[in-house]
Amino acid sequence: MEKEKKKDELVQLNIKETTMCDATAQMLRKAEKDGVETAFHRAATMKACPIGADSACCKHCSMGPCRLNAKDPYGKVGVCGATIDTIQARNFARMVASGAAAHTDHGMSMLDLFREVVNGHIKEYRIKDTIKLEEVCREIGIEVEGRTPEEMAMDLYHELERTYTQVEGEIPFAKRVPEKTLETWRKHGVVPRGAMREIMELMHRTHMGVDQHYENITKQCSRTALSDGWGGSMVATEISDILFGTPVPVRAEVNMGCLKEDEVNVIIHGHEPNLFESMLDSVNDPSLIQAAKDAGAKGINLVGMCCSGAEMLSRHGIPHAGNFMSTEAILITGAVDAMGVDVQCIKQGLAKVAECYGTNLFTTNPRCHIEGVEHIQFEEHAPRECTDAIVERAIVRFKNRKLPIEIPQIRNLGVHGFSHEYINYMLGGSFRSSYTPLNDNIINGRIRGVAGVVGCTNPRVKQDWVHVELVKELIKRDVLVVQTGCSQIALAKAGLYTPEAAHLAGAGLREVCETVGMPPVLGLGSCVDNSRILIACAEMVRVGGLGESIADLPVAGAAPEWMSEKAISIGHYFVASGVYTVFGVTFPIVEGTKFHKLLFEGLADMGFGTWGFTPDPYEMARMMVAHIDAKRKALGIDKSRERVLMDMASRRDLEAA
Structure with missing residues (x-):
């Protein structure tokens, strides 16, 4: 009776305007039939605060909260006298x-794991990619000749530790930054020292009564964001590659059809690859597989979600069930026997949905507990204790399934795992691995430019739609697209991760894709793996022909459906690195203010990139292509030239020369 009453009260969504993911749509219809609420329903019944959305409020002290009028931003100030620009900059x-x-x-957690592995205190993980270890050591000045992997790794640990703890100087990966870009950072005093110091100082500056000039706050804001992109995130990516293997292209499936009704389904959702790597061992343990068969299952089916799922998709070809806004929907299938979560992008609403469908939901990380959810602590020194326990509980749940199962029979096959290293190899081959063919084909106009389309999904817009429409518009205009995170899964579900999708690209990009045998959209991994895009940009500058700094490149970035603070940090470290970056959905600044003008115009005048905003994917594509074309014109490559594609014969000729 209580359930029927709730079913009557549950808002009925316009499913076609809520998501373009057919599997999620099917599960939302089932949720409404079952009287189960999701984030989509909550978003439909909860209006976003217009003052907060414009960042025109301040609650940093108890004299407020102070609310300013976005329509008359300079009409009044906060109780302490803070102007709209100070308030917005602080927020x-x-x-x-x-x-x-x-x-x-997250990066420091990976570095802690690395230290314990190198010291021999953790035996369950090991260094898998010694070539990557050597390459990273060389790039930051660590001697590699005649040394063991353990010796190099220990030096690398101590060097990368400075990324976090250093109070003066420049973070280690500043050595990867193009010289002219680094000169701009030094000129404006934004080269990161250590992430802990930058974050601490920024929080101090934004305390009531400290930094009260939007330009000065933005300076430290840039420094902090750069400590993420070229620091914490880059360390996380590089250490993950060294420990677990650098991704190479793999064919893998995404979407909810990856669940199997006759198997024990285990989902891992979050951002820490060490949990997922251990779970991979657990589900392949012969004794646990036998236990599953004894319970009546054909086997154990491991599936990923969100960013750790994207890493395992790229690294091992593990199927991926869906992005952030589908994490509740997949539980509605009734087929998920256990979901283990760690950190970041974990909805508290999962607890209620899991309870409704009898799914075992477990938190595993000390940083993230959920009220009413059982916690099984994941310890790197004994990781299988946690992951085995999750599998065992999943087997029990499979044996005692009571509710009907409904799995959307939709699977989308694609090619994933395009790390920076593989792109380098793919373009130049084993003996001349290089970005030269990419640069050459940008210079001759076959490829117009490169766009990074990344970020979250947000229930304030139709799920996946802005991502998909934007990318279709970009590749149609010969813009090569690279992706990370939830955006990657949106495009994979839309079928754009196959080489055959090249028929949707413009003539120039299509020819490159067909020659190389690659999709027009390349998936790089999780959201921390945006650092791969930074490395690629630096390599494009190093190879030559496209300017002297990242700000010179014909590249642009976008987060069409962003929703988290991580996305703002990512966006700002791309802007501070020199990349024009456009966000969708909404933007937390009042247009027409001095702070807005600084971010959307002034930073570019200082030698950085700049921000852009529009919720419309077609306008977003127009803005990004216009920027790319402006950069081509500034480089003098906007006129037609002889278009030469670097095929294998051309590479051999270069080698002979």
Whole structure:
């Protein structure tokens, strides 16, 4: 009776305007039939605060909260006298600080694991990619000749530790930054020292009564964001590659059809690859497989979600069930026997949905507990204790399934795992691995430019739609697209991760894709793996022909459906690195203010990139292509030239020369 009453009260969504993911749509219809609420329903019944959305409020002390009028931003000030520009800059900076802290803490966790592995204190993980280890050591000045992997790794640990703890100097990966870009950072005093110091100082500056000039706050905001992109996130990516293997292209499936009704389904959702790597061992343990068969299952089916799922998709070809806004929907299938979560992008609403469908939901990380959810602590020194326990509980749940199962029979096959290293190899081959063919084909116009389309999904817009429409528009205009995170899964579900999708690209990009045998959209991994895009940009500058700094490149970035503070940090470290970056959905600044003008115009005048905003994917594509074309014109490559594609014969000729 209680359930029927709730079913009557549950808002009925316009499903076609809510998501373009057919599997999620099917599960939302089932949720409404079952009387189960999701984030989509809550968003439909909860209006976003217009003052907060414009960042025209301040609650940093108890004299407020102070609410300013976005329509008359200079009509009044806060109780302490803070102007709209100070208030907005503080709010924006705190989003950057929080987002950078999330990535930095994740990176430090990976570095802690690395230290324990190198010291021999953890035996369950090992260094898998010694070539990557050597390459990273060389790039930051660590001697590699005649040394063991353990010796190099220990030096690398101590060097990368400075990324977090250093109070003066420049973070280690500043050595990867193009010289002219680094000169701009030094000129404006934004080269990161250590992430802990930058985040701490930014939080201090945004305290009531400290920094009260939006330009000065933005300076530290940039420094903090850069400590994320070229620091915490980059460390997380590089250490993950060294420990677990650098991704190479793999064919893998995404979407909810990856669940199997006759198997024990285990989902891992979050951002820490060490949990997922251990779970991979657990589900392949012969004794646990036999236990599953004894319970009546054909086997154990491991599936990923969100960013750790994207890493395992790229690294091992593990199927991926869906992005952030589908994490509740997949539980509605009734087929998920256990979901283990760690940190970041974990909805508290999962607890209620899991309870409704009898799914075992477990938190595993000390940073993230959920009220009413059982916690099984994951310890790197004994990881299988946690992951085996989750599998065992999943087997029990499979044996005692009571509710009907409904799995959307939709699976989308694609090619994933395009790390920076593989792109380098793919373009130049084993003996001349290089970005030269990419640069050459940008210079001759076959490829117009490169766009990074990344970020979250947000229930304030139709799920996946802005991502998909934007990318279709970009590749149609010969813009090569690289992706990370939830955006990657949106495009994979839309079928754009196959080489055959090249028929949707413009003539120039299509020819490159067909020659190389690649999709027009390349998936790089999780949201911390945006650092791969930074490395690629630096390599494009190093190879030559496209300017002397990242700000010279014909590249652009976008987060069409962003929702988290991590996205703001990511966006700002791309802007501070020199990349024009466009966000969708909404933007937390009042248009027409001095702070808005600084971010959307002034930073570019200082030699950085600049921000852009529009919720419309077609306008977003137009803005990004216009920027790319302006950069081509500035480089003098906007006129037609002889278009030469670097095929294998051309590479051999170069080698002979």
